[in-house]
Amino acid sequence: MIGLDETCLSPHLGPAQRDHTRLDWRASYGMPERVRPVAWTCACRATVYELCEGGGQGFIRRITQLDGDHRVDESHRWSITETRAIWTALLSGRAR
Numbered sequence: 001m002i003g004l005d006e007t008c009l010s011p012h013l014g015p016a017q018r019d020h021t022r023l024d025w026r027a028s029y030g031m032p033e034r035v036r037p038v039a040w041t042c043a044c045r046a047t048v049y050e051l052c053e054g055g056g057q058g059f060i061r062r063i064t065q066l067d068g069d070h071r072v073d074e075s076h077r078w079s080i081t082e083t084r085a086i087w088t089a090l091l092s093g094r095a096r
Ligand SMILES: [Zn+2]
Pocket: 007, 008, 009, 010, 012, 042, 043, 044, 045
């Protein structure tokens, strides 16, 4: 489900499955946080997802690239373990 083509180094999301879990996205407040992206999807797609971790918690950041602009949304915060499980589900189309 996760494809890599000749020019892309990061994973692409698989198509969302019909019964996929719908994550609750909210606009990022842009607050400075001690978080760092530890994984991300390929920037060749209009929507890029980042797995962010910091302070013992994790969340997923969704960046939607628009014409000359972009919009940033963030998921809930979870434990690192939960966030990594949700990240795997996101990549495989079981969550979006
Ligand atoms: Zn790509």
